[in-house]
Amino acid sequence: MKLTIKVWRQKGPKAKGGFKAYSLDHVSEDSSFLEMMDQLNDQLVSGGEEAVHFDHDCREGICGMCSMYINGRPHGPMEQTTTCQLHMRSFKDGDTITIEPWRASAFPVVKDLVVDRSAFDRIIQAGGYVSVGTGGVPDANEIPIPKKIADEAFNAATCIGCGACVAACKNASAMLFTSAKVSQLAMLPQGQVERKERALNMVAQMDEEGFGACTNTGACAAECPVGIDLTNIARLNREYFGASVSTEE
Amino acid sequence: MSNPFTSKQPEGPLAEKWSQHKFNMKLVNPANKRKYDVIVVGTGLAGASAAASMAELGYNVKAFCFQDSPRRAHSIAAQGGINAAKNYQNDGDSVFRLFYDTIKGGDYRSREANVYRLAEVSVNIIDQCVAQGVPFAREYGGLLDNRSFGGAQVSRTFYAKGQTGQQLLLGAYSALSRQVANGKVKLYTRTEMLDLVMVDGKARGIVTRNLITGEIESHSAHAVVLASGGYGNVFYLSTNAMGSNATAAWRAHRRGAYFANPCYTQIHPTCIPVSGDHQSKLTLMSESLRNDGRVWVPKSQEDAEAIRKGEKKATDIAEDARDYYLERRYPAFGNLVPRDVASRNAKYVCDEGRGVAPSGLAVYLDFADAIKRDGQKTIEGKYGNLFAMYEKITGENPYEVPMKIFPAVHYTMGGLWVDYNLMTNIEGLYATGESNFSDHGANRLGASALMQGLADGYFVIPYTIGNYLATMPYDKVSTDHEAFKTAEGEVKERIQKLLSIKGKRTVESLHKELGKVVWDYCGMSRNAEGLEMALGKVKELREEFWSNINVLGGENELNMELEKAMRVADFLELAELMMVDARNRDESCGGHFREEHATEEGEAKRDDENFAYVAAWEWNGVGNAPTLHKENLEFENVKLTQRSYK
Ligand SMILES: Cc1cc2nc3c(=O)[nH]c(=O)nc-3n(C[C@H](O)[C@H](O)[C@H](O)COP(=O)(O)OP(=O)(O)OC[C@H]3O[C@@H](n4cnc5c(N)ncnc54)[C@H](O)[C@@H]3O)c2cc1C
Ligand code: SF4
Numbered sequence: 001m002k003l004t005i006k007v008w009r010q011k012g013p014k015a016k017g018g019f020k021a022y023s024l025d026h027v028s029e030d031s032s033f034l035e036m037m038d039q040l041n042d043q044l045v046s047g048g049e050e051a052v053h054f055d056h057d058c059r060e061g062i063c064g065m066c067s068m069y070i071n072g073r074p075h076g077p078m079e080q081t082t083t084c085q086l087h088m089r090s091f092k093d094g095d096t097i098t099i100e101p102w103r104a105s106a107f108p109v110v111k112d113l114v115v116d117r118s119a120f121d122r123i124i125q126a127g128g129y130v131s132v133g134t135g136g137v138p139d140a141n142e143i144p145i146p147k148k149i150a151d152e153a154f155n156a157a158t159c160i161g162c163g164a165c166v167a168a169c170k171n172a173s174a175m176l177f178t179s180a181k182v183s184q185l186a187m188l189p190q191g192q193v194e195r196k197e198r199a200l201n202m203v204a205q206m207d208e209e210g211f212g213a214c215t216n217t218g219a220c221a222a223e224c225p226v227g228i229d230l231t232n233i234a235r236l237n238r239e240y241f242g243a244s245v246s247t248e249e
Numbered sequence: 250m251s252n253p254f255t256s257k258q259p260e261g262p263l264a265e266k267w268s269q270h271k272f273n274m275k276l277v278n279p280a281n282k283r284k285y286d287v288i289v290v291g292t293g294l295a296g297a298s299a300a301a302s303m304a305e306l307g308y309n310v311k312a313f314c315f316q317d318s319p320r321r322a323h324s325i326a327a328q329g330g331i332n333a334a335k336n337y338q339n340d341g342d343s344v345f346r347l348f349y350d351t352i353k354g355g356d357y358r359s360r361e362a363n364v365y366r367l368a369e370v371s372v373n374i375i376d377q378c379v380a381q382g383v384p385f386a387r388e389y390g391g392l393l394d395n396r397s398f399g400g401a402q403v404s405r406t407f408y409a410k411g412q413t414g415q416q417l418l419l420g421a422y423s424a425l426s427r428q429v430a431n432g433k434v435k436l437y438t439r440t441e442m443l444d445l446v447m448v449d450g451k452a453r454g455i456v457t458r459n460l461i462t463g464e465i466e467s468h469s470a471h472a473v474v475l476a477s478g479g480y481g482n483v484f485y486l487s488t489n490a491m492g493s494n495a496t497a498a499w500r501a502h503r504r505g506a507y508f509a510n511p512c513y514t515q516i517h518p519t520c521i522p523v524s525g526d527h528q529s530k531l532t533l534m535s536e537s538l539r540n541d542g543r544v545w546v547p548k549s550q551e552d553a554e555a556i557r558k559g560e561k562k563a564t565d566i567a568e569d570a571r572d573y574y575l576e577r578r579y580p581a582f583g584n585l586v587p588r589d590v591a592s593r594n595a596k597y598v599c600d601e602g603r604g605v606a607p608s609g610l611a612v613y614l615d616f617a618d619a620i621k622r623d624g625q626k627t628i629e630g631k632y633g634n635l636f637a638m639y640e641k642i643t644g645e646n647p648y649e650v651p652m653k654i655f656p657a658v659h660y661t662m663g664g665l666w667v668d669y670n671l672m673t674n675i676e677g678l679y680a681t682g683e684s685n686f687s688d689h690g691a692n693r694l695g696a697s698a699l700m701q702g703l704a705d706g707y708f709v710i711p712y713t714i715g716n717y718l719a720t721m722p723y724d725k726v727s728t729d730h731e732a733f734k735t736a737e738g739e740v741k742e743r744i745q746k747l748l749s750i751k752g753k754r755t756v757e758s759l760h761k762e763l764g765k766v767v768w769d770y771c772g773m774s775r776n777a778e779g780l781e782m783a784l785g786k787v788k789e790l791r792e793e794f795w796s797n798i799n800v801l802g803g804e805n806e807l808n809m810e811l812e813k814a815m816r817v818a819d820f821l822e823l824a825e826l827m828m829v830d831a832r833n834r835d836e837s838c839g840g841h842f843r844e845e846h847a848t849e850e851g852e853a854k855r856d857d858e859n860f861a862y863v864a865a866w867e868w869n870g871v872g873n874a875p876t877l878h879k880e881n882l883e884f885e886n887v888k889l890t891q892r893s894y895k
């Protein structure tokens with residue numbers, strides 16, 4: 001198929017960016033979206049123009065690196081699908097596809113479609129762990145965990161840290177991301193000891209990074225490529241208020 | 250001063266070697282640990298676990314990765330599971346059995362003592378991960394669930410749906426993040442190691458490029474640990490992440506570290522077949538699928554031909570016209586034979602003209618019987634995300650039509666040579682995880698890479714590095730030292746050279762071409778003649794690369810074309826070594842299949858008399874023949890036999 005690709009080009013963090021349109025022919029329907037981008041880049045480089053920079057690595061929907069805002073939606077039109085797993089059979093011959101980076105002040109643009117998501121790492125560093133050192137831990141089957149709880153904790157733990165939730169939110173809130181980690185650990189027996197501090201510290205870090213407030217529009221969960229559920233946000237709210245009340249006592 | 254080229258396997262009975270060795274090792278007093286700096290390159294399972302554990306002990310750690318976050322290391326993509334000899338299923342598993350399966354699975358080309366230690370600490374890994382909050386799959390009673398994997402007749406694989414690597418890596422990442430918060434680990438993301446720095450013959454630091462600003466920087470330390478992953482992307486198409494590369498290990502090799510068994514690469518039997526020229530990578534369908542999926546092709550070429558032409562569908566082929574060739578040839582292991590065996594058999598049936606995709610290069614993996622037996626819900630619970638992924642990529646629904654699969658490059662058993670302490674032949678330079686050659690011999694069993702990465706990082710290197718550091722003075726080497734300045738200069742020169750060629754070829758196109766040569770001549774099967782010819786082709790490609798590539802953009806900015814060019818440049822040298830090694834190893838073993846050496850049944854035929862050794866290669870400069878060092882493998886606890894999975 002033949003496409004027009006309208007893509008955000010920005011030379012560096014401080015440079016002014018803007019859209020540029022390219023036309024691209026002979027795109028296979030079986031190509032992935034990123035393979036289409038490879039094809040575009042091959043065309044650009046062969047013609048002496050620098051490649052469009054974008055983040056990607058696993059191309060299997062699990063590393064969370066790919067991050068394109070496609071036709072007004074993070075990761076494009078397919079539900080529960082990362083950019084790298086989107087295939088060109090979702091588009092039609094003659095389409096114009098608009099591609100932008102994630103837009104959020106906590107995710108500054110580095111170049112073209114690449115943004116800086118290190119704020120997410122710092123939120124995890126604020127408490128997204130169980131404080132056990134290596135060695136000296138009990139046998140893995142010592143504490144049985146009901147399957148239902150283990151499965152629910154697993155679901156929350158599958159967040160890939162891509163940031164689509166932030167990009168989808170009009171306030172650029174990081175609640176869905178933060179709540180997924182808080183929930184996972186709040187549900188498991190291993191996470192109980194540090195449960196309160198964890199919720200307080202991770203929320204404080206989230207605010208400090210400049211993510212916006214959550215106004216419960218649910219846009220985040222609608223665009224999350226792995227289906228992280230809104231109930232996690234509800235749980236985070238309970239954890240947070242529970243913890244604030246008890247620390248005030 | 251180099252680390253003598255001996256394996257340093259401890260004396261004594263197999264089962265006591267590791268405890269005895271731990272007791273004999275020198276210790277660093279807790280208060281003195283903070284006087285030592287350790288560099289860890291890589292934040293995958295091997296690197297993150299090592300960095301976190303060493304920081305907990307008190308060492309100052311600097312951790313590096315080229316992605317934007319440690320959590321995105323390629324380990325995240327591992328699907329199926331992790332082995333451990335817990336014997337929770339009471340099905341006769343034991344440390345010795347896991348050891349035995351791994352040695353046998355590796356076709357008797359690995360070191361006994363290393364493999365035994367791996368099996369021994371495997372049980373601690375599961376405990377550790379559960380304590381971190383890793384949500385492994387559980388049974389209704391709340392205890393941990395297991396599944397079986399290829400090459401084993403017990404259920405010892407722990408898993409978290411099809412996302413085991415993700416959950417284990419996020420566990421290690423959380424431990425790492427805790428140490429970052431404690432100030433014991435300094436994290437360098439989007440930072441790529443481009444050279445190793447040696448002072449007085451010891452590894453004392455690295456030179457890196459800040460991928461955002463392009464700045465070339467030096468980092469000094471008392472020891473350097475490489476946990477930089479495998480080199481499967483030398484084939485261009487592989488199941489590895491796009492960024493996976495050999496540069497860290499290769500640069501260490503160029504500084505004197507021996508590279509061991511580079512020709513041992515693993516071709517995974519269950520990947521989604523290639524669909525066209527646009528393809529940039531191949532997607533693995535976890536081997537765990539072989540627990541319930543049955544592999545088959547039509548018995549007749551005519552049926553296969555009709556399928557390829559789209560005249561027939563899989564479901565049109567009657568039961569008695571199907572050849573479940575793995576079940577037929579290997580009744581004991583059936584669909585669960587080791588990977589090399591399964592891959593080779595897929596190749597054979599496709600060579601016979603019985604492949605089922607338009608390209609002729611695919612076999613079926615069929616779940617119809619399992620769905621009939623257990624219900625779609627159960628199958629969905631086990632493999633839901635894999636089925637969804639398959640559908641996204643191919644547009645076909647595997648609950649209704651069988652999956653099509655074909656082998657693809659997946660893992661590299663070869664890597665930097667290390668002794669029992671995981672130290673390379675360069676003093677103070679360690680290699681862990683997929684970047685070393687240590688535990689899998691000529692073929693790795695499924696669910697054993699995650700085990701090895703975490704064993705190395707959590708339970709081996711934190712001890713063995715102390716034994717070395719205890720002998721080191723506290724003094725730091727300044728990054729103004731001549732050795733750092735020279736290495737920095739060389740890196741800058743290399744970058745300048747790449748940017749100034751301004752030729753006509755894209756880096757990508759040359760990488761593709763290289764990959765095809767390596768796949769055709771040093772892939773699933775090899776022969777002396779083909780290798781000879783391929784060596785010539787690689788040399789030509791290397792010349793073409795250094796005279797005719799075009800890398801746009803500057804050096805002082807994010808420049809992904811430049812990053813790729815540097816990695817491909819190293820692949821072009823590594824490919825040659827792989828072929829030299831494959832040519833030298835005039836036998837078949839595990840994943841290394843020399844067509845000249847097959848049994849009557851088409852299995853790999855080893856030559857234990859002449860090749861029961863590790864081939865460790867020393868670099869002698871571009872285009873010069875490397876020097877071969879042999880580490881003879883001795884087997885005291887297992888009997889070498891022709892592998893049989895009948
Ligand atoms: C699709 C897939 C599925 C798999 N499934 C399984 C499974 O089910 N069970 C199993 O046991 N194994 C599995 N494996 C194999 C296993 O995942 C890997 O062997 C293992 O995760 C490698 O871990 P690692 O820590 O050694 O390296 P990686 O996870 O590859 O990490 C490498 C790290 O090094 C960094 N790095 C590399 N070079 C540089 C440099 N020059 N400078 C700075 N940083 C650098 C990277 O940024 C990264 O952080 C699978 C592999 C694939 C491809
Ligand atoms: S919650 Fe979903 S959208 Fe947000 S970072 Fe995690 S996976 Fe991405």
Ligand code: FES
Pocket residue numbers: 055056057058059060061062063064065066082083084085
């Ligand atoms: S590239 Fe890894 S999730 Fe898309």
